[in-house]
Amino acid sequence: MAAVLAAVIVVGVGVFIFLSFQPGRSSGQTTAMTTHQTTAGSSVIALTLYLNDYGYNSSRGGPRIQAYVGDLIRIRLIGNGSGPIVHDFTLDEGSPSPYSIKSERLRRGQEQIIEFIANHPGVYSYYCSVRGFAGPSHRDRGQEGIIEILQRT
Amino acid sequence: MRKRFAAAAITASIFFSTVLLLTDPELWTVAPFHAYVLIGLTGLDVLMLTASLRGSILVARIGVLYGLGKLALFLGDIFTAPEFGTTYWEFASYLFSLWAYDGLLASQIGIVAGSYLDRRQQRW
DSSP: HHHHHHHHHHHHHHHHHHHHHHHOOOOOOOOOOOOEOOOOOOEEEEEEEETTTTTTSSSSOOOOOEETOOOOEEEEEOOSTTTTTOOEEEEETTTTOOOEEEEOOOTOEEEEEEEEEOOOOEEEEEOOOOOOSSSSOOTTTTTTEEEEEOOOO | OOHHHHHHHHHHHHHHHHHHHHOOOOHHHTOOHHHHHHHHHHEEEEEEEHHHHHHHHHHHHHHHHHHHHHHHHHHGGGGGGGTOOOOOHHHHHHHTTTTTHHHHHHHHHHHHHHHHHHHHHHHH
């Protein structure tokens, strides 16, 4: 019996050490591209956000997104979390904001394009809504950014 | 006589399971089935703890197998990695980065060792 216990402990410790020293994944692409296309009075704001652990296009926070009232905001979301970790893009009453935008929860490699009209001026937070029943949420870990909708003069 | 070694380890196992269920967002977001299994196993832990505290010889008899089985189950979770579109190494790294998961593994070893010691104590 003692031999079995010793074997279990040795195997457990061995597996732990072996797995702990595996090389980490590559950080992947983390740059955002923003383009403006002028249409009749309003613009299309297009950008790409990589949903990293625990930030947008970085490991914390996210780029400041600026648009004018009436602009169409088109965001290409690319999941880039590690392991089983998923992330999303949320702009809703929790931001707080008058918008109700929530993407799917994307794992690494999954993509989604979300579009919405910037029709409420103000400064709001977009964030990742993944959270447990207790403990720090992804937002608490820094996964949020600012979106600023300016009044067109 | 109460089986105090195994009871302590089972209590730790219940604690770490509860922490995992409450604080690991991915568990509920990505793998709710795993969460339900963990709830079931925690329920079994509660039954085992109750039996142990009541002085039942059940824990001393089956505790070693019980702990080994759960240890194998928790380590075997790593092999469900393809379910989440990730590699075994990445999934293992994720799991081992959770202190509650590490504690859960350690407490299973504790259940095995505790049950063994309790049984030996009983013989004397």
